[in-house]
Amino acid sequence: MMDKRRELVLRELGLLPLWVPRARVRSGQSAVATEARDTPSTVVSVRGEDARNERILRADWTELKQMVRTCTACPLHAGRKQSVFGVGDERADWLFVGEGPGAEEDARGEPFVGQAGRLLDNMLAAIGLKRGQDVYIANVLKCRPPGNRTPEPLEALRCEPYLLRQIRLIAPKLIVALGKTAASNLLHTEASIGSLRGRLHDFRGTPLIVTYHPAYLLRNLIDKAKAWEDLCYARETMAGLKAVRASPN
Numbered sequence: 001m002m003d004k005r006r007e008l009v010l011r012e013l014g015l016l017p018l019w020v021p022r023a024r025v026r027s028g029q030s031a032v033a034t035e036a037r038d039t040p041s042t043v044v045s046v047r048g049e050d051a052r053n054e055r056i057l058r059a060d061w062t063e064l065k066q067m068v069r070t071c072t073a074c075p076l077h078a079g080r081k082q083s084v085f086g087v088g089d090e091r092a093d094w095l096f097v098g099e100g101p102g103a104e105e106d107a108r109g110e111p112f113v114g115q116a117g118r119l120l121d122n123m124l125a126a127i128g129l130k131r132g133q134d135v136y137i138a139n140v141l142k143c144r145p146p147g148n149r150t151p152e153p154l155e156a157l158r159c160e161p162y163l164l165r166q167i168r169l170i171a172p173k174l175i176v177a178l179g180k181t182a183a184s185n186l187l188h189t190e191a192s193i194g195s196l197r198g199r200l201h202d203f204r205g206t207p208l209i210v211t212y213h214p215a216y217l218l219r220n221l222i223d224k225a226k227a228w229e230d231l232c233y234a235r236e237t238m239a240g241l242k243a244v245r246a247s248p249n
């Protein structure tokens, strides 16, 4: 069955329904209605999107970086200085996923630099981690949204295959979703951070924990204690995952 978010976006673009079997015409459905749905441009657009996704999902690191560097698949490419691919150990056990680049990230080409980045580095240090050492950091979006606004559904949908491929190539033991945008895009839910944190989720077979985005924590100091709880929970979860992996049985 088609993913609900993908269906929503395709419907907004007027690309749904995708296919209507000719057999339905023979079984009594209106031929006019069928032609309206099964136009060549609709089919070509959807096939083009599928071919792009397949290319991304087969890419190695070099190809993937090149694709992101030159991507024009959503309107955000027009306003970027550069795309922001992600940074860190490409075989890391830990993957942290944020929302998208801000102004400093856009200028420097690296995620989580600036004030929120310094807080993230401190959060990592608090649980014995360091950027680049068994840690990879990426975003849902690779290009900066204007005014740091929340990504539009179409932007997130077009950018999603890059993150999926990064996750597949890294094969992390644990994913930490930083903030609502990361959580809602990875888990395909509109639930609040408050209701998602404190428990283990599943992202296609990889455990996932949700916590607050560092930029949010800079504005809401009171929730720093909750983020600390989440990090401790993540550290315990990772220890458990490594213990299971190390067990002879």
Ligand code: SF4
Residues within 6 Å of the ligand: 068, 071, 072, 073, 074, 075, 076, 077, 083, 141, 142, 143, 144, 155, 158, 159
């Ligand atoms: Fe491409 Fe993602 Fe940048 Fe949009 S945000 S242009 S999909 S890399």
